[in-house]
Amino acid sequence: DTGVSQDPRHKITKRGQNVTFRCDPISEHNRLYWYRQTLGQGPEFLTYFQNEAQLEKSRLLSDRFSAERPKGSFSTLEIQRTEQGDSAMYLCASSLARTEAFFGQGTRLTVV
Amino acid sequence: QQQVKQSPQSLIVQKGGISIINCAYENTAFDYFPWYQQFPGKGPALLIAIRPDVSEKKEGRFTISFNKSAKQFSLHIMDSQPGDSATYFCAASISNSGYALNFGKGTSLLVTP
Numbered sequence: 001d002t003g004v005s006q007d008p009r010h011k012i013t014k015r016g017q018n019v020t021f022r023c024d025p026i027s028e029h030n031r032l033y034w035y036r037q038t039l040g041q042g043p044e045f046l047t048y049f050q051n052e053a054q055l056e057k058s059r060l061l062s063d064r065f066s067a068e069r070p071k072g073s074f075s076t077l078e079i080q081r082t083e084q085g086d087s088a089m090y091l092c093a094s095s096l097a098r099t100e101a102f103f104g105q106g107t108r109l110t111v112v
Numbered sequence: 113q114q115q116v117k118q119s120p121q122s123l124i125v126q127k128g129g130i131s132i133i134n135c136a137y138e139n140t141a142f143d144y145f146p147w148y149q150q151f152p153g154k155g156p157a158l159l160i161a162i163r164p165d166v167s168e169k170k171e172g173r174f175t176i177s178f179n180k181s182a183k184q185f186s187l188h189i190m191d192s193q194p195g196d197s198a199t200y201f202c203a204a205s206i207s208n209s210g211y212a213l214n215f216g217k218g219t220s221l222l223v224t225p
Contacts, residue, residue, distance in 0.1 A: 004155070031210065031211070033212065033213075035213075040217075040218070041217055041218070042118075042201045042203075042215030042216055042217050042218050043156065043201070043213070043215050044215070045212045045213060045214065048210045048212050050210065055210055056209065056210055056212060058212075091155055091156070093155075095211065098207060098211070100146065100158045100161060101158070101211065101213065102158070103148075103155035103156045103157065104155050105153075105154055105155050106154075106155050
């Protein structure tokens with residue numbers, strides 16, 4: 001499968017715990033995006049990488065959130081001290097410059 | 113603040129009918145307007161996209177109509193099929209700021225047999 005891969009698909013965690021999600025983009029894609037989608041809403045942009053450089057961050061990305069893309073390949077999104085409001089689907093997408101973005105299946109996070 | 117407003121929230125269409133979903137935006141810097149289809153438990157998948165230098169784009173049963181002066185664009189699904197039942201999102205982005213997508217809230221489409 002050469003699409004965008006996200007791991008895990010589902011994560012249940014207790015409030016206050018840290019969680020980390022991984023995204024493997026389509027191999028030749030230099031752009032990588034993270035979005036958050038809550039039930040009944042459209043995806044909301046969180047952050048964007050071009051190669052290994054994080055070029056844009058939404059104000060939705062509080063200081064409890066951190067994203068990395070070492071070596072411009074896979075990316076991780078970490079949420080520290082999770083809160084119930086963090087429960088959502090976290091989507092990763094990748095693209096080449098000026099082309100369409102392909103989305104992964106997402107990681108559904110439930111904070112209990 | 114929702115940068116792209118989408119309507120209706122839900123839509124029921126009979127098989128063979130035309131489904132129409134509308135979106136409006138305010139930011140005139142937007143220059144890329146895609147539509148995504150999402151099935152439950154899946155990530156969004158690109159259906160069709162348009163840039164503001166054209167007023168209409170057609171791909172199979174899907175057509176985007178774009179009105180730059182009104183800052184509106186719409187998706188038409190011709191000959192709607194039960195397999196088209198999904199949630200549809202319009203989006204807009206600015207090409208020189210990385211193409212980060214601003215999504216509408218989505219339209220849940222149900223096509224009845």
